[in-house]
Amino acid sequence: AQKITQTQPGMFVQEKEAVTLDCTYDTSDPSYGLFWYKQPSSGEMIFLIYQGSYDQQNATEGRYSLNFQKARKSANLVISASQLGDSAMYFCAMRDRIQGAQKLVFGQGTRLTINP
Amino acid sequence: NAGVTQTPKFRVLKTGQSMTLLCAQDMNHEYMYWYRQDPGMGLRLIHYSVGEGTTAKGEVPDGYNVSRLKKQNFLLGLESAAPSQTSVYFCASSYQGPLKLFFGSGTQLSVL
Numbered sequence: 001a002q003k004i005t006q007t008q009p010g011m012f013v014q015e016k017e018a019v020t021l022d023c024t025y026d027t028s029d030p031s032y033g034l035f036w037y038k039q040p041s042s043g044e045m046i047f048l049i050y051q052g053s054y055d056q057q058n059a060t061e062g063r064y065s066l067n068f069q070k071a072r073k074s075a076n077l078v079i080s081a082s083q084l085g086d087s088a089m090y091f092c093a094m095r096d097r098i099q100g101a102q103k104l105v106f107g108q109g110t111r112l113t114i115n116p
Numbered sequence: 117n118a119g120v121t122q123t124p125k126f127r128v129l130k131t132g133q134s135m136t137l138l139c140a141q142d143m144n145h146e147y148m149y150w151y152r153q154d155p156g157m158g159l160r161l162i163h164y165s166v167g168e169g170t171t172a173k174g175e176v177p178d179g180y181n182v183s184r185l186k187k188q189n190f191l192l193g194l195e196s197a198a199p200s201q202t203s204v205y206f207c208a209s210s211y212q213g214p215l216k217l218f219f220g221s222g223t224q225l226s227v228l
Binding site for chain 1: 157216221
């Protein structure tokens with residue numbers, strides 16, 4: 001079963017608009033963590049934001065915020081006031097227990113393109 | 117500010133050849149990971165290590181071996197490369213478990 005699902009293969013957004021990238025997850029572990037990473041065309045993976053399953057508040061990091069809806073098992077990334085430099089692949093990931101050890105499991109990614 | 121360093125950055129192999137990818141981190145992290153990235157499939161965990169001298173299998177371990185003889189180094193080996201192993205390989209490390217991972221810049225491997 002897919003642990004992390006990103007249903008948007010690609011998104012196109014006008015510069016300065018806000019954008020929401022969807023992520024849903026599946027786990028039976030009450031303690032888990034959710035992450036978002038950015039991968040620009042240069043290829044490196046850049047950590048953006050983290051949300052713990054017991055965190056009461058939605059995580060925020062500058063223009064990034066994580067819309068955490070626990071009952072719906074969703075962890076959408078919101079980028080406010082998008083910029084051309086936000087064009088990249090975005091991966092949602094979850095810390096999950098697999099075969100007795102905690103590991104990071106990634107979704108398929110969403111390619112975001114910001115248009116001028 | 118080296119962080120996580122992967123070598124080589126690019127490599128082309130013929131089917132059946134062997135090679136080793138090297139990952140080195142200078143952050144004194146306990147945990148190290150090898151992922152592969154394929155189009156439309158995100159990153160998949162190959163092997164990981166929770167400390168010097170330990171290794172464990174991830175989601176897609178077949179055809180790969182790893183070693184962690186020194187805390188700062190994590191080696192990924194392909195004994196007999198196959199075209200299905202054409203991929204981009206990422207090494208990552210973390211201080212304590214799969215919290216914030218620090219990634220290397222990736223190795224693009226093509227197996228012909």
